[in-house]
Each structure stands twice: as C-alpha cells, then as structure tokens.
Amino acid sequence: MKATFKRPKTSKGWLSLGLIAFIILLGSWPVIHLFNREVIVFGLPLLMVWSIVLIFLTTFTMLFINKIGGVD
Amino acid sequence: MYEYIPLFITISYIFIAILLGFFAGKGKNMDSVEEWGVGSRSMGPIMMYLLIGAGGVSAYTFMGSPGWAYSKGVPALYVVVYLTYMAILAWYFGPKVWELGKKYNHVTQSTAITDRYESKALGGLASIVTSIGILAYAVIQTTGAAYILNVMSYGLIPTWVGVFLSLGAISIYLYRSGLKAIGLTNAFQGGLMIFVSFFIGLWATKHFTGGFSFTPIFERVRADIPEFFTLPGGLGDMNITFWTTSILISFFSIWQTHWIQWMGAKSKQSIRRSATLLPTFYLVLIPMIVVGFIGIFMYPNIGNPDHVAIQLAVDTMPVVVAGLLGAGTLAAAMSSSEPCIHATALSYSKDVLQPLLKWDDVTVGKWTRRLIFPIMLLIIAPISILQPSSLVYILLIGYGFIAQAFPSIIGIFLWPRATKHGAFWGLFGGFIVTVIFSFIIAHPLNIHAGIWGLGANAIIFILVSLITQPASKETIERFFPEMVDDLYEDEANPSFQVETK
Numbered sequence: 001m002k003a004t005f006k007r008p009k010t011s012k013g014w015l016s017l018g019l020i021a022f023i024i025l026l027g028s029w030p031v032i033h034l035f036n037r038e039v040i041v042f043g044l045p046l047l048m049v050w051s052i053v054l055i056f057l058t059t060f061t062m063l064f065i066n067k068i069g070g071v072d
Numbered sequence: 073m074y075e076y077i078p079l080f081i082t083i084s085y086i087f088i089a090i091l092l093g094f095f096a097g098k099g100k101n102m103d104s105v106e107e108w109g110v111g112s113r114s115m116g117p118i119m120m121y122l123l124i125g126a127g128g129v130s131a132y133t134f135m136g137s138p139g140w141a142y143s144k145g146v147p148a149l150y151v152v153v154y155l156t157y158m159a160i161l162a163w164y165f166g167p168k169v170w171e172l173g174k175k176y177n178h179v180t181q182s183t184a185i186t187d188r189y190e191s192k193a194l195g196g197l198a199s200i201v202t203s204i205g206i207l208a209y210a211v212i213q214t215t216g217a218a219y220i221l222n223v224m225s226y227g228l229i230p231t232w233v234g235v236f237l238s239l240g241a242i243s244i245y246l247y248r249s250g251l252k253a254i255g256l257t258n259a260f261q262g263g264l265m266i267f268v269s270f271f272i273g274l275w276a277t278k279h280f281t282g283g284f285s286f287t288p289i290f291e292r293v294r295a296d297i298p299e300f301f302t303l304p305g306g307l308g309d310m311n312i313t314f315w316t317t318s319i320l321i322s323f324f325s326i327w328q329t330h331w332i333q334w335m336g337a338k339s340k341q342s343i344r345r346s347a348t349l350l351p352t353f354y355l356v357l358i359p360m361i362v363v364g365f366i367g368i369f370m371y372p373n374i375g376n377p378d379h380v381a382i383q384l385a386v387d388t389m390p391v392v393v394a395g396l397l398g399a400g401t402l403a404a405a406m407s408s409s410e411p412c413i414h415a416t417a418l419s420y421s422k423d424v425l426q427p428l429l430k431w432d433d434v435t436v437g438k439w440t441r442r443l444i445f446p447i448m449l450l451i452i453a454p455i456s457i458l459q460p461s462s463l464v465y466i467l468l469i470g471y472g473f474i475a476q477a478f479p480s481i482i483g484i485f486l487w488p489r490a491t492k493h494g495a496f497w498g499l500f501g502g503f504i505v506t507v508i509f510s511f512i513i514a515h516p517l518n519i520h521a522g523i524w525g526l527g528a529n530a531i532i533f534i535l536v537s538l539i540t541q542p543a544s545k546e547t548i549e550r551f552f553p554e555m556v557d558d559l560y561e562d563e564a565n566p567s568f569q570v571e572t573k
Contacts, residue, residue, distance in 0.1 A: 002558040003489040003538060005482075020160060024323070027153045028316040036312065038294055038301045043287035045145075045301050051152045052358065055351045058156050062163050062348040071164065071344075
C-alpha cells in the first residue's frame with residue numbers, strides 16, 4: 001500500500017506550488033525581519049507598505065497561475 | 073433630535089438589510105437543505121467576491137483593528153496578511169470543494185469528512201470542534217453590533233437590547249431566505265464597508281493633519297512612540313514568531329462558513345475568479361488602522377481601545393458621517409455573524425442531529441433553518457451579553473480550533489492513505505493540545521496554541537493512518553480515481569501479492 005500524497009503532475013504545477021510557498025514566506029519569519037524597521041515609505045510604516053504589497057503580489061500570483069494553468 | 077441622526081442612519085441600515093434579505097429567497101422552498109443551505113448553487117463571481125470578502129471582514133475592521141493599532145501599533149497588520157493568504161485557500165480548495173459537493177451532494181465540510189472517511193462520528197466531531205471557533209466569532213460580532221447601537225443611541229439601547237435587536241434582524245431574513253439572504257445582504261454590506269472605511273480614514277486624516285497625507289501622523293508616531301512602528305509592538309506581545317504562527321494558523325483555517333459559501337457558487341470558475349481578486353477587498357482594513365494611530369494622540373486614556381474609531385467619529389465628525397460609520401460597523405458585524413449562525417445550524421442539523429436522531433432528509437430540511445433560533449438564544453445571545461474582554465484574542469483562539477479540521481481536509485483532497493482513525497484521533501489530540509495551550513500554558517515559546525495543536529494533530533493523523541486500514545476501494549475511487557491503483561496495488565497486482573508472501 002503506497003502512502004504518497006497527491007503532487008503536482010506538471011512543471012507548471014510545481015512552479016505554481018513554489019510561487020505560493022514563496023508568497024507565504026514573504027509575509028512570515030524570517031523575511032518579515034527585513035521589513036520590521038522604523039522607516040516611513042510613501043507616508044506609511046514600512047510594515048504597512050509591505051502588507052499592501054503582499055495583497056497585490058498574492059493577487060498577481062494567483063492571476064499568473066490561472067493564466068498558465070498551473071492549478072489542478 | 074439632531075444628536076440622534078447617527079442612530080437613525082444606523083437603524084435604517086438594519087431595515088434595508090431585512091428588506092433585502094427577506095425578499096432574496098422569494099418563491100423558493102426554504103424547507104429544502106439545497107435551497108436554504110447553499111442557495112441552489114447560483115452565485116456569480118461578483119456576488120462571491122462580496123460574499124466572501126464581507127464575511128471575512130468583520131466588526132474587527134472598524135473596532136478591533138483600530139483598537140490594536142491604538143494599543144499595539146503595526147501588529148494590527150497581521151490580519152491584513154492572514155486574510156490575504158486565506159484567499160489562496162479559497163482559490164485552491166474552493167473549486168475542488170464545489171465540484172465534489174455538486175457530485176456527491178455535500179453541503180457542509182463535515183458531510184464531506186463523513187463521506188470520505190466513512191464515519192458519521194468523525195463528521196459529527198469535526199462539526200462540533202470547528203463550531204467552537206465559529207460561534208466564538210459570531211459572539212464577538214454580536215458584541216460589536218450591540219456596542220454600536222449603544223454608542224449611537226447615547227446609551228439608550230443597553231447591550232442586551234442591542235444583542236437581541238441585531239440577532240432578531242438577522243433571524244428574520246436568515247430564516248426566510250438562507251444563503252441567498254446572506255449573499256444579497258453581504259453584497260450590500262461589503263459595498264457599504266469599502267465606502268465607509270476609506271471615507272472615515274480620509275476624513276480623520278484631514279481632521280488631524282489638515283491634509284490627506286499620512287506622513288505627519290506616522291512621523292509623530294515614530295518620534296513619540298517608536299515601538300508602535302515595529303514588531304513586537306507597543307505592548308511587546310506580538311514578536312515575529314507569534315506574528316508568523318498567528319498568520320499560519322489563520323491560513324490553515326478552512327471555515328465551515330467558507331465551505332458553505334463556496335458551495336453556493338454558480339460554477340468552479342465563479343469561485344476561482346472571485347478568490348483571485350479577493351485579497352484586494354482587504355485593503356478596506358488599512359484606513360481604519362490609520363484611524364487607530366490617530367486615536368493614540370486624540371484619546372491617550374480611552375477605556376477600551378476597541379472603541380477608539382467610534383469615539384473619534386462621534387466626537388469629531390458630522391452626524392451623517394458618524395451615522396455612516398455606525399451603519400458600516402453594524403454591517404460588518406452582521407455580515408460576519410450571519411454566515412456563522414447559518415453554517416452552525418446547517419452542520420449541526422446535517423452532521424450531528426441527522427445521524428444521531430436518524431432523521432430523513434425532509435425532517436433535516438424542516439429543522440435546519442429552525443435551529444438558528446436555539447443557537448442564537450441559548451449560545452450567542454447570553455455569551456454576547458456577558459461581553460468578553462478583547463475581540464481579537466477571542467478570534468485568535470477561535471482560529472486555533474477551526475484549523476484542527478485541516479489535516480482531515482488534506483485527507484479528502486491530497487492523501488488517499490488517510491484513515492478515519494487517523495483523522496479522528498488527530499482531531500481529538502489537536503483539540504486537547506489547543507485547549508491546554510490556549511487556557512493553561514498560553515502559547516508556549518510565543519507560538520500560537522493552534523499551531524501546537526495542529527502539529528500534534530498532523531503527527532497523530534499521519535502515524536495512526538499508516539497503521540490503520542484506509543477507506544474502502546469504492547470510496548477512494550470516488551475521491552482519488554487516479555490514485556486508487558497505487559493505494560490498492562496489492563489487489564490490482566495479485567501476482568506481486570503472492571511473491572511477497
């Protein structure tokens with residue numbers, strides 16, 4: 001009896017999985033250390049700007065994966 | 073009379089919501105689970121965007137997030153990040169859940185768990201464990217709604233009356249129209265929230281700085297209270313470990329409410345399109361977090377930080393603007409609590425009471441929508457009236473419980489070897505660990521209790537699954553048609569079986 005998990009079947013699928021993992025890493029330890037500074041960017045705290053950037057990065061990543069057919 | 077204009081605007085919102093919700097299900101038989109529970113799977117991408125977005129953005133947006141910005145600073149942003157990441161789950165799992173549900177007539181998460189693991193007990197347990205978090209969420213929304221009515225009426229509407237008023241309004245349209253009412257009212261509430269949040273944020277900024285630039289606010293924060301600019305924040309309780317694990321536990325939480333909302337979509341594409349754009353909805357939080365920072369300087373000694381935005385609106389804004397904030401906050405609270413009540417009633421009826429009392433589908437259909445009344449009267453109302461202390465912490469603990477269903481969901485979509493014993497004992501162990509690390513030894517090593525629970529859950533889930541029998545070949549064939557031969561390779565290749573003996 002094999003106990004394997006369902007995995008992406010194509011290189012596009014693996015690329016998509018990698019992109020999603022990378023996006024999650026961008027908002028977590030240790031990457032978040034880079035943005036945890038007393039700096040004002042565009043009038044806002046750096047961490048706030050980074051949170052807004054993450055909103056758009058996540059959206060564009062999902063759009064990109066939809067476009068290349070990397071999910072399913 | 074002039075001072076009651078905000079109350080009038082806020083109450084008007086309730087009437088609009090009742091009207092919209094009441095007529096949403098006109099001409100439909102709401103004694104059918106398919107109709108009341110998932111609105112006959114009829115919602116397009118725009119409706120889905122507003123439904124999921126408004127359901128996720130709660131009273132927290134208008135009360136908790138400015139409250140956290142006021143008392144801690146940038147830690148308030150963790151909600152923006154986790155809501156953004158939760159959209160990824162909707163985008164990935166939503167279409168799969170929809171397809172499976174349509175094929176095998178699942179309406180709730182627990183029904184899918186029951187079917188996949190061939191265990192009604194496991195489905196029932198998942199329903200009860202995850203409902204703890206969902207009901208906690210409904211409680212904080214109801215508390216928020218009651219508070220708004222109390223402030224807008226200058227204390228004339230006491231908390232308990234506010235609780236019954238908001239729950240009463242929800243009960244009318246929820247009973248009448250089910251998920252269709254939630255869809256239509258959330259669309260209205262979502263639009264109102266976006267408008268109100270940006271309007272109030274810009275108004276407060278103009279009032280405080282004389283312009284529309286945020287720079288003077290944050291230059292002052294950096295000069296006077298620099299600790300509010302970085303993690304762990306003003307109170308020192310959100311270091312990077314807790315930030316990360318709080319985001320992760322929220323990310324792993326597939327709510328019963330989300331599951332049911334996905335089921336209401338017209339097609340797989342409806343969910344995928346709406347979920348792709350869903351993160352943009354959460355920009356709505358940013359202006360309110362800025363309002364919390366402004367409040368630090370305007371109200372240095374406010375009693376409850378969660379009240380800072382409302383206080384600022386009542387004190388400094390024209391009555392119409394204050395009324396709009398009241399209506400927006402009430403919309404946020406109601407739009408988030410009604411899916412929780414709906415999902416709990418649906419799941420208790422389908423996944424707990426039906427197997428327990430041997431109800432047929434007609435009886436389930438009849439009782440499902442009636443269950444909203446005991447849930448509201450016996451659970452949500454009394455706890456809301458007791459007024460728990462901090463909105464966000466209750467929410468955070470709630471996520472710890474909801475996330476415990478995640479391994480079981482992995483077993484539905486990604487791991488055919490998962491067994492009912494693995495899922496059951498994983499869920500049970502995860503629940504116990506989450507309880508211990510939430511209430512007895514709170515968040516050891518600054519790692520969220522739910523992550524500890526999920527870690528224990530995942531280990532138990534895998535180990536127990538590997539030593540117990542998987543589901544029948546027929547079930548695995550339905551859930552993993554392309555992997556069934558791998559799992560049952562001994563049967564598929566009898567000669568190999570003989571050789572290994």
